[in-house]
Amino acid sequence: MTARLATARLLAAASLLALALAGCQDGSGINGPTARSIAPIAPQTLALMQSKGMQQSDPILIRAYKKEAEMEVWKRGSDGRYALLKTYPICRWSGQLGPKVREGDRQAPEGFYTITPGLMNPNSSYYLSFDTGFPNAVDRANGRTGRYLMVHGTCSSAGCFAMTDATIAEIYAVAREAFIGGQRSFQFQSYPFRMTAQNMAKFRNDPNMPFWQNLKEGSDYFEALREEPKVGQCGTRYVFGGSDAAAGACKPRVDPQVAEKRAHDEREVAELVAKGTPAVRVVYQDGGQNPVFRPPANTSAFASLGGTETVLPYDAKEFGRHNLGDVSRPETLAAGPEEIEIGPKVQPTLMAAAAPASAKATAKAGRGQQKPAATTLMANRSEPELRVETTASVGEKPARIAVADADGDPSSYQKLLGTLFDKEKPAPATPAVDATVVPEPVKLAHAAEKVAPKAAAKPHAVKTAKVEAKAETKPDVKPALRKGEPDAKAKP
Numbered sequence: 001m002t003a004r005l006a007t008a009r010l011l012a013a014a015s016l017l018a019l020a021l022a023g024c025q026d027g028s029g030i031n032g033p034t035a036r037s038i039a040p041i042a043p044q045t046l047a048l049m050q051s052k053g054m055q056q057s058d059p060i061l062i063r064a065y066k067k068e069a070e071m072e073v074w075k076r077g078s079d080g081r082y083a084l085l086k087t088y089p090i091c092r093w094s095g096q097l098g099p100k101v102r103e104g105d106r107q108a109p110e111g112f113y114t115i116t117p118g119l120m121n122p123n124s125s126y127y128l129s130f131d132t133g134f135p136n137a138v139d140r141a142n143g144r145t146g147r148y149l150m151v152h153g154t155c156s157s158a159g160c161f162a163m164t165d166a167t168i169a170e171i172y173a174v175a176r177e178a179f180i181g182g183q184r185s186f187q188f189q190s191y192p193f194r195m196t197a198q199n200m201a202k203f204r205n206d207p208n209m210p211f212w213q214n215l216k217e218g219s220d221y222f223e224a225l226r227e228e229p230k231v232g233q234c235g236t237r238y239v240f241g242g243s244d245a246a247a248g249a250c251k252p253r254v255d256p257q258v259a260e261k262r263a264h265d266e267r268e269v270a271e272l273v274a275k276g277t278p279a280v281r282v283v284y285q286d287g288g289q290n291p292v293f294r295p296p297a298n299t300s301a302f303a304s305l306g307g308t309e310t311v312l313p314y315d316a317k318e319f320g321r322h323n324l325g326d327v328s329r330p331e332t333l334a335a336g337p338e339e340i341e342i343g344p345k346v347q348p349t350l351m352a353a354a355a356p357a358s359a360k361a362t363a364k365a366g367r368g369q370q371k372p373a374a375t376t377l378m379a380n381r382s383e384p385e386l387r388v389e390t391t392a393s394v395g396e397k398p399a400r401i402a403v404a405d406a407d408g409d410p411s412s413y414q415k416l417l418g419t420l421f422d423k424e425k426p427a428p429a430t431p432a433v434d435a436t437v438v439p440e441p442v443k444l445a446h447a448a449e450k451v452a453p454k455a456a457a458k459p460h461a462v463k464t465a466k467v468e469a470k471a472e473t474k475p476d477v478k479p480a481l482r483k484g485e486p487d488a489k490a491k492p
Helices: 001-021 043-051 137-141 164-179 197-202 207-223 256-273 295-302 316-320 330-335 359-366 411-422 441-449 457-472
Strands: 060-065 070-076 080-087 109-114 127-133 148-150 186-193 230-234 238-242 281-284 338-343 346-351 400-404
Touching: 043 080, 060 164, 070 164, 080 164, 109 137, 109 207, 109 457, 127 164, 148 164, 148 457, 197 207, 197 256, 207 238, 207 256
Parallel strands: 060 186
Antiparallel strands: 060 070, 070 080, 109 186, 127 148, 230 238, 281 338, 346 400
């Protein structure tokens, strides 16, 4: 009898929930709850909840990390503090690290979003899903566009977080039970990576860092207090805190524990930079995937990411057996991400055979005359740290390719420009010998007979100069050789 009542209650609640979902767009219409949308939470997950003192009806909060390709589900206890329930590997996310900018850019969003029952879709074309609610107020203030950015099943992404059908079934069920338990909405936090001091130091020169520092303010609040931060908007930025932040205050009160964590992280970042932590940017062909979904031979690579053995918060074998369904752009996953060292600003680093560009020529071009042809390198890249510039040089010297470097470290050029440095350097011209043209002795003597007695000493002086000149230009003297140059002897 109790089981029948529980089932009837679940069906009734799911039916009410389905009515609120009519606005979702990635399904074929709402015709009542599907069997998969009302499936109970898996017994193993229920046992995990019980071991952590959690209830099915407890409120939830979800956090996602692109670089680590992980998604966490947290539950709030009776004391108002959140505890981690479970971490799930993300099967596929697309784009690069950084916020979504415009519709069609394949970027998965980054930011703080509010998920209501109306954003849950039990009839999704991707098994089950919930919409992130992108764009939010901060996204719109920054001119970002796009829609239907989902967390869904399968392993195919075009700006979404694809979790596999089995994983989204469990996340959906946990969220559904929280809504049935009375939670009116849950917070979805999306980050480029875990907001650690190590990552903040590593990515410190990335163009997205000001935005990520803003996201870290919200992350610090949650991690210091284990409470859901109230999120407000001030211009194009998020503000985090308590009720004053929710009311729109641009300078909400900062809890002492949050301030202490921020100060601690800032000191750690400064120490890491002082120790020589390189500044990098990670470039993806098109997003990433958690290594547990790759063939068994490659799963060990996950442990080596941090340089030491890593204990996974999930069973790699379990997720390795998941049916992935469609996998979007698998060839881009095979390439893997590439780390590129970048400096604080673009610096001239390499001489190139480019057309001369003097300051005067540049000034004339600015007054309407034809500009000199620009040197192109990685012309299809628009990122500031990879752009190429030509800088004017005094005396019409060759223009310099300006490439961002790792604080002047020449080894980064090889990493960034590849085989460009493998070309053989041209041999320099043989250094000129400083040999004075000396009159022949016979002519000197003839000239001495015609000069006044006071000049009689001059042939001796000239002869001395001749001897010194010969000493300076001995045939066995060679200039210092440079690597890759021919053995060029100095001529007498």
